[in-house]
Amino acid sequence: MNTIAEHPVAPEQIMAFFDGELSAADAQNVAAHLDGCSACASLVGQFRDLSQSLTQWSVALVPQSVEDAVKGFAARTSATSKSGKPPAPFLFGIWNGKFVPFAVTGIAACALLMVGVEISDSYRNARIIPHRSEVVELPNKDTDTAGYDAPASVPPSLPAQSPMNVATPAIAAMAQQTSALDGNAAASPAASMQLNSPTTSAAPMIAHTASLAITVKDLSAARASLDAILARHQGYAAQLTVESTANFPRSVTASLRIPASGLSSAIGDLKTLGRVERESQSGEDVSQQHTDLAERIKTARATEESFRGILQQRTGKISDVLEVEQSIARVRGEIEAMEAEQTRLEHRVDYATIELQLNEEYKEEIPSAAFSLRFHNASVAGYRNASEIVASIILFLVQYVLSILIWLALVCIPALLIWRYRKALSRL
Amino acid sequence: MDNTTRRSSAAKPTGESTDEDLMADFCHGSQDAFNELFLRYKQPLFGFFRRRVADAAQAEELTQESFVAVIRASSRYEPSALFRTYLYAIGLKILSAYRRKAAFRATFTGAPDAYREPAALGNLEMEYVLRQAVGKLDRLEREILMLREFEQLSYVEIGELLHLPVNTVRSRLFRARLALHNLLADPTPTADAEQARIEESA
Numbered sequence: 308m309n310t311i312a313e314h315p316v317a318p319e320q321i322m323a324f325f326d327g328e329l330s331a332a333d334a335q336n337v338a339a340h341l342d343g344c345s346a347c348a349s350l351v352g353q354f355r356d357l358s359q360s361l362t363q364w365s366v367a368l369v370p371q372s373v374e375d376a377v378k379g380f381a382a383r384t385s386a387t388s389k390s391g392k393p394p395a396p397f398l399f400g401i402w403n404g405k406f407v408p409f410a411v412t413g414i415a416a417c418a419l420l421m422v423g424v425e426i427s428d429s430y431r432n433a434r435i436i437p438h439r440s441e442v443v444e445l446p447n448k449d450t451d452t453a454g455y456d457a458p459a460s461v462p463p464s465l466p467a468q469s470p471m472n473v474a475t476p477a478i479a480a481m482a483q484q485t486s487a488l489d490g491n492a493a494a495s496p497a498a499s500m501q502l503n504s505p506t507t508s509a510a511p512m513i514a515h516t517a518s519l520a521i522t523v524k525d526l527s528a529a530r531a532s533l534d535a536i537l538a539r540h541q542g543y544a545a546q547l548t549v550e551s552t553a554n555f556p557r558s559v560t561a562s563l564r565i566p567a568s569g570l571s572s573a574i575g576d577l578k579t580l581g582r583v584e585r586e587s588q589s590g591e592d593v594s595q596q597h598t599d600l601a602e603r604i605k606t607a608r609a610t611e612e613s614f615r616g617i618l619q620q621r622t623g624k625i626s627d628v629l630e631v632e633q634s635i636a637r638v639r640g641e642i643e644a645m646e647a648e649q650t651r652l653e654h655r656v657d658y659a660t661i662e663l664q665l666n667e668e669y670k671e672e673i674p675s676a677a678f679s680l681r682f683h684n685a686s687v688a689g690y691r692n693a694s695e696i697v698a699s700i701i702l703f704l705v706q707y708v709l710s711i712l713i714w715l716a717l718v719c720i721p722a723l724l725i726w727r728y729r730k731a732l733s734r735l
Numbered sequence: 736m737d738n739t740t741r742r743s744s745a746a747k748p749t750g751e752s753t754d755e756d757l758m759a760d761f762c763h764g765s766q767d768a769f770n771e772l773f774l775r776y777k778q779p780l781f782g783f784f785r786r787r788v789a790d791a792a793q794a795e796e797l798t799q800e801s802f803v804a805v806i807r808a809s810s811r812y813e814p815s816a817l818f819r820t821y822l823y824a825i826g827l828k829i830l831s832a833y834r835r836k837a838a839f840r841a842t843f844t845g846a847p848d849a850y851r852e853p854a855a856l857g858n859l860e861m862e863y864v865l866r867q868a869v870g871k872l873d874r875l876e877r878e879i880l881m882l883r884e885f886e887q888l889s890y891v892e893i894g895e896l897l898h899l900p901v902n903t904v905r906s907r908l909f910r911a912r913l914a915l916h917n918l919l920a921d922p923t924p925t926a927d928a929e930q931a932r933i934e935e936s937a
Contacts (some may be wrong), residue, residue, distance in 0.1 A: 318909065319905050319906060319909045322905070322908070322909050322912065323890070323905060326883070326889075326890070328889065328890050328905070353916060354912065357912055357915060357916055357919070358884055360861070360865065360919065361865060361884045361885070363861045363862050363865060364786065364862055364865045364866065364869075364885075365862065366778075366781065366782040366785045366786060367785070367791070368778065368781075369777050369778055369781035369795070369798060370795055372795070373777070373781070373795050373798055373799050374773070374777060376799050377773060377777075377799055377802040377803065377806075378769075378770065378773065380802075380803055380806060381766060381769050381770075381773075381802075381806050382766060384806050384807070384809075411839075724842055724843075727841070727842040728838050728839060728841075728842040729838075731837070731838035731839075731841035731842060732834060732835065732838035733874070735834040735837055735838060
């Protein structure tokens with residue numbers, strides 16, 4: 308069949324003319340063109356031949372059974388239709404089979420998804436529950452800490468919690484009874500706290516800290532010199548670490564404590580060990596911390612004394628007495644913790660801290676190991692790496708392969724069904 | 736050939752009732768009117784299904800189902816179009832539903848080729864070649880070509896049935912005829928088609 312672009316009549320128009328689909332005027336024009344154009348006339352002949360060929364696709368006659376069934380149904384319907392309209396299609400015709408495959412596939416996918424999510428949640432909950440139980444088993448601080456339980460490391464800037472403010476009602480009742488018996492207002496802890504005014508220290512308390520990084524030629528000699536310096540200045544090493552790794556320079560990291568009065572001379576001695584790479588000094592004023600701590604200790608002691616006074620003049624029940632003893636023990640523990648903190652603070656002032664870093668100058672060494680030894684080491688390392696990779700793959704598969712398969716099934720099965728459905732539909 | 740007739744209001748012989756008149760009479764309870772309609776369209780409609788469905792028994796069922804649908808919908812019938820268009824619209828809907836169900840079954844049974852057997856197991860060589868060539872056309876173009884060649888529907892009717900503009904119907908029909916002509920001019924069967932042909936002849 309030839310397309311004739313240069314002709315005034317389009318091939319589609321010729322086809323429409325052949326099919327009798329043109330208006331009278333258009334048909335007249337096309338007919339006039341066909342009279343003078345053999346190519347277009349042959350196109351019509353080709354259309355005619357094609358239609359003639361298709362007539363050879365014959366179909367058998369419709370069976371008599373179909374005719375009988377349809378006419379019988381028509382007769383029955385005609386007889387019953389006078390009684391009323393036929394029933395409306397189910398669900399207004401929506402459920403006519405068109406959405407059945409999609410509905411079934413969608414429901415199956417949703418069900419699988421829900422199962423997957425449920426399994427995932429169960430697995431996650433199973434991992435979380437032990438932690439939850441641990442949390443539940445913790446003592447309830449709100450109910451147990453009726454007394455003064457502030458930690459010893461509470462920052463000094465925060466307001467100290469008064470033991471009287473958290474005293475139990477039993478203690479308060481006993482205190483009232485004691486006050487009534489004695490008629491002495493000064494016996495109450497609050498009164499004693501009001502009488503004690505804070506004391507301030509005139510001399511500032513400075514905690515000195517210095518940092519030195521020194522590169523030395525011989526670390527062993529430097530280490531010996533370091534010990535000598537410490538002995539000379541009556542200091543000590545609070546912490547000291549020596550690192551010696553192959554192909555890397557050796558180093559010493561130390562935290563030195565030197566009496567504050569000899570800090571400058573000690574730093575000067577340390578600088579003689581080698582080339583100073585870095586040096587810094589700082590001082591922290593801890594006077595306020597020390598003062599606050601002293602006041603808190605004093606207050607706590609007064610509270611302790613008050614409790615002891617209450618205990619000696621007790622008139623309450625045994626349970627109240629026990630509660631007072633517990634309070635005394637708690638206050639005593641707090642006093643000891645604060646005293647330790649005070650001692651540590653004073654020690655920081657008395658002894659300056661020097662963070663020292665000694666690095667040895669690195670010298671490349673000719674490897675002495677033979678090739679066979681290096682080959683052996685490389686082989687062992689390679690075997691270890693390979694086995695670790697294999698083990699990692701196996702562990703990964705064991706841990707995740709089931710989940711991956713489930714998710715693949717969730718995604719692939721609906722996709723496969725839809726693909727097969729569309730493929731089958733296209734073949735029909 | 737099934738002697739397809741075009742008996743619409745545009746082509747009826749003088750004195751003979753049109754399809755639309757008969758349908759109107761049937762809607763008012765005339766059994767004879769329906770018998771006449773059935774007589775006119777039983778063979779065209781059966782041919783419509785037979786050329787599109789592999790199984791002959793299935794084509795009979797679909798034909799019967801289409802007429803039953805016409806009977807059931809008679810109370811809601813409104814003569815807004817030709818009865819022929821109305822009937823083939825029902826036939827196309829039923830055919831689409833059948834194809835979806837068959838495809839759905841094939842999705843799980845994995846045997847869609849069972850529905851792909853040739854409609855008529857005739858012995859004529861030309862008929863076989865025609866079926867093969869038409870089957871190779873694009874799906875929409877094949878439908879347009881068959882509606883035009885076998886059901887003798889106009890471009891407008893085909894457009895209404897397939898929800899396409901008339902110009903689209905014309906251009907797609909032209910392409911279908913062009914493709915079919917080329918296929919018939921050079922019918923080189925594929926290996927599968929040749930194997931099916933051998934099995935069919937056996």
